[in-house]
Amino acid sequence: MARHRSPGTRHAPPTQTYEQQSEQGDHARGARIPSHHSTVLVAVAIAAVIAVIGTMLSFTGALGPPSEEDVNLASRDLAVLPTPELPVPELLTPDPEPTTEAPAPTSEAPAEDKGDDKDGQEGGLGEAVARAARFPAQIIDASKWYLTLPTGSEGRPDTVDTKDLATYASKWFQLNDTKDGVVFTANAGGATTANSHYPRSELREMTGGENASWDGSSGTHTMEVDQAITKTPSTKPDVISAQIHGGDDDVMQIHLSGSSLTVKYADGDKDVVLDPAYKLGERFRVKIQSAAGTVKVWFNGALKASLPISGTGNYFKAGAYVNSNPEKGADPSDVGQVVIYGLKINHSA
Numbered sequence: 511m512a513r514h515r516s517p518g519t520r521h522a523p524p525t526q527t528y529e530q531q532s533e534q535g536d537h538a539r540g541a542r543i544p545s546h547h548s549t550v551l552v553a554v555a556i557a558a559v560i561a562v563i564g565t566m567l568s569f570t571g572a573l574g575p576p577s578e579e580d581v582n583l584a585s586r587d588l589a590v591l592p593t594p595e596l597p598v599p600e601l602l603t604p605d606p607e608p609t610t611e612a613p614a615p616t617s618e619a620p621a622e623d624k625g626d627d628k629d630g631q632e633g634g635l636g637e638a639v640a641r642a643a644r645f646p647a648q649i650i651d652a653s654k655w656y657l658t659l660p661t662g663s664e665g666r667p668d669t670v671d672t673k674d675l676a677t678y679a680s681k682w683f684q685l686n687d688t689k690d691g692v693v694f695t696a697n698a699g700g701a702t703t704a705n706s707h708y709p710r711s712e713l714r715e716m717t718g719g720e721n722a723s724w725d726g727s728s729g730t731h732t733m734e735v736d737q738a739i740t741k742t743p744s745t746k747p748d749v750i751s752a753q754i755h756g757g758d759d760d761v762m763q764i765h766l767s768g769s770s771l772t773v774k775y776a777d778g779d780k781d782v783v784l785d786p787a788y789k790l791g792e793r794f795r796v797k798i799q800s801a802a803g804t805v806k807v808w809f810n811g812a813l814k815a816s817l818p819i820s821g822t823g824n825y826f827k828a829g830a831y832v833n834s835n836p837e838k839g840a841d842p843s844d845v846g847q848v849v850i851y852g853l854k855i856n857h858s859a
Contacts, residue, residue: 645676645677649685657714659700659701681695692849694848695830696710696830696832699843699844712831713827721825723823724857728859732856733797734796735751737796738794744841745834747766747834748765748832748834749848754819754825757821757822757824761775764798771783771784771794780817785809793851796808796809830847834846
């Protein structure tokens with residue numbers, strides 16, 4: 511049976527059908543690139559890569575291999591980049607933590623006399639010498655003294671001669687803890703000299719290895735002492751810290767009795783008050799000068815006393831002369847003590 515076709519179907523232009531199918535296909539599957547076009551693109555890409563590699567090889571051959579200083583950042587030469595040296599930070603030492611502890615107490619010299627002496631030592635005592643001192647004689651000139659101790663037998667106490675004093679130290683004659691003073695200590699029950707009833711740790715003036723002996727009516731004779739009386743016996747609390755002794759007896763003394771610090775003279779019958787309320791441990795300066803038959807005494811720079819002196823056989827003494835003993839009711843182990851920070855003597859015609 512023959513199919514019936516309409517006239518329009520038989521005579522439709524073929525190009526119209528192709529365009530409709532192509533348009534429908536594009537919408538349904540997306541635009542297709544002919545296969546020969548893809549082949550061309552791949553070939554072009556390969557050729558470009560080959561060209562770039564060739565250029566790089568040619569450039570490398572001309573300049574040589576890259577150095578560590580001239581690195582191609584687009585290549586694997588990043589592995590040889592130099593490692594930068596970073597500065598090492600300095601470690602800071604932490605500041606010390608503040609302390610609330612009070613400083614140890616110190617003995618201070620009176621303010622009125624802070625000048626250098628003739629030896630260039632401040633206040634008669636060089637600070638550097640004091641710090642390095644090992645023996646008392648490094649503070650006190652041993653060549654001008656010998657020492658009487660409260661040890662030995664009654665009437666024959668032990669003594670230390672001038673030649674041995676330079677390296678001598680004991681519980682009776684030693685440096686203080688700060689090594690700027692000499693501590694003289696004598697116990698109330700200690701040995702005494704033949705002409706005394708009281709013990710002492712005391713220096714006696716010497717001249718050229720012999721006992722000093724000078725005339726109070728001629729020449730000028732001076733002793734300056736920087737000291738503190740630190741202990742007295744509990745019974746009869748009397749200590750003499752410096753004196754001029756004559757041929758037969760004491761001429762004058764720096765004498766502490768209780769809390770009264772005085773200059774005693776005329777065999778103890780007369781006195782001049784230096785400090786009526788002295789406190790143990792207070793540091794003071796005394797200058798004693800004999801000239802033209804008169805002894806003058808300065809206390810912390812102020813002239814306090816002027817008294818007569820006569821005769822020959824005089825000499826200076828300094829230390830701890832304890833005017834107490836068991837006969838006065840003192841315990842034999844009870845002590846008197848004086849610290850001397852500076853001691854000078856001078857004689858002129």
